[in-house]
Amino acid sequence: MLLSFKTELKPNNQQVTKFRQHCGVARHAFNWGNSVVLEALAARETDNTVKIPSAIDLHKRLVAEVKPLYPWYYESSKASPQQALAELRTAWDRCFKKVSKQPRFKKKGASGDSFYLEQGTKAKPGINNDGKRVKLPKIGWVRLHEPLPITASHNCVISRKADRWFIAFKCEIELPEVLPDRPAVGVDIGIKQLAVCSSGQTFANLSAYRRMSRKLKRLQRRVSKRVKGSSNRKKAVSRLAKLHLKVSNIRKDAIHKLTAYLAKNHSEVKIEDLNVKAFLKNHKLAGAIADCGMYEFKRQLEYKTQKFSSKLTLVDRFFPSSQICSTCGKHRQKMPLKVRVFECPNCGQVQDRDLNAAKNIERWFEGIFIPERSELAVSSTASACGVGKLG
Numbered sequence: 001m002l003l004s005f006k007t008e009l010k011p012n013n014q015q016v017t018k019f020r021q022h023c024g025v026a027r028h029a030f031n032w033g034n035s036v037v038l039e040a041l042a043a044r045e046t047d048n049t050v051k052i053p054s055a056i057d058l059h060k061r062l063v064a065e066v067k068p069l070y071p072w073y074y075e076s077s078k079a080s081p082q083q084a085l086a087e088l089r090t091a092w093d094r095c096f097k098k099v100s101k102q103p104r105f106k107k108k109g110a111s112g113d114s115f116y117l118e119q120g121t122k123a124k125p126g127i128n129n130d131g132k133r134v135k136l137p138k139i140g141w142v143r144l145h146e147p148l149p150i151t152a153s154h155n156c157v158i159s160r161k162a163d164r165w166f167i168a169f170k171c172e173i174e175l176p177e178v179l180p181d182r183p184a185v186g187v188d189i190g191i192k193q194l195a196v197c198s199s200g201q202t203f204a205n206l207s208a209y210r211r212m213s214r215k216l217k218r219l220q221r222r223v224s225k226r227v228k229g230s231s232n233r234k235k236a237v238s239r240l241a242k243l244h245l246k247v248s249n250i251r252k253d254a255i256h257k258l259t260a261y262l263a264k265n266h267s268e269v270k271i272e273d274l275n276v277k278a279f280l281k282n283h284k285l286a287g288a289i290a291d292c293g294m295y296e297f298k299r300q301l302e303y304k305t306q307k308f309s310s311k312l313t314l315v316d317r318f319f320p321s322s323q324i325c326s327t328c329g330k331h332r333q334k335m336p337l338k339v340r341v342f343e344c345p346n347c348g349q350v351q352d353r354d355l356n357a358a359k360n361i362e363r364w365f366e367g368i369f370i371p372e373r374s375e376l377a378v379s380s381t382a383s384a385c386g387v388g389k390l391g
């Protein structure tokens, strides 16, 4: 099965310059092609024999008319502008079919900077990785942020997000066998726990991780107290760096274990599309997921669910998963963070806040009934037995 990977790169400064060059070439070709198509469309207003150039036509013209004018084209892979023109033409096709709007000119420095590379063929792919680095045409060996299975691909897309660079490619892997009749699961990224599943399964926040986070803070303070340039400061800095690495490894390990468990044992994994919510309550969380960001959790789930032939569903981020009673589905109440138990005055169900949320996430579907929030006060017993201290 073809599996898509997207992972972060660690390019050096020279490589970043080359990446930016490639982005520039792709953007230039796209914008040039767009103006050619627009001209053809304008000419057709008066003469309906004018043909809208195909992607191949555009590329031929680019090679003949544009490249000689801009020698920097030759410093980049020829696949990048070619693919940009193909994408432009697909965008116009979608526009002609009224599926999407007219493609717009790309601005320099826009968030969607990316380019395409190609080497070899499908049968004999030329973009190899050795597990730690990937070899890109015209650019050379670029370090990977995390190890990958050793594979080869015949094409890839490099993209930028802020000042971070990512590579996306597809490669052939053998799928592991999975059990039939796996249930669906809803997952609540916990406050007290790392994660709570609708099945009742919980993943505890690692105490080792918490302990080390405290130690980290202590070391940070120590570094700032030492005199700049002193050998004591150097010692403290190197200790701090080592601990940072250790903490990040524990965190990664925990998230890898959690995402592998979810993808392997469930036919469908539902999580909240938390980008907004996570940031709103982030400072109250102390878990590994909160620290490394939902992005990593989601990214791992994306490829692992593919690998284990299950499905990842993102629940609408405005779905009030913690406020609705998961048993009767008819009652909704305010749930301040300190309230740890959900008590339903409608059906009498009493259960852990996070488990209730996970069950709601599991129940979610497009068009689910969401009750109006009741103004009934949150039960005092519920807040009294709330766990006061968050790690």
Ligand SMILES: [Zn+2]
Residues within 6 Å of the ligand: 325, 326, 327, 328, 329, 330, 331, 344, 345, 346, 347, 348, 349
């Ligand atoms: Zn209820």
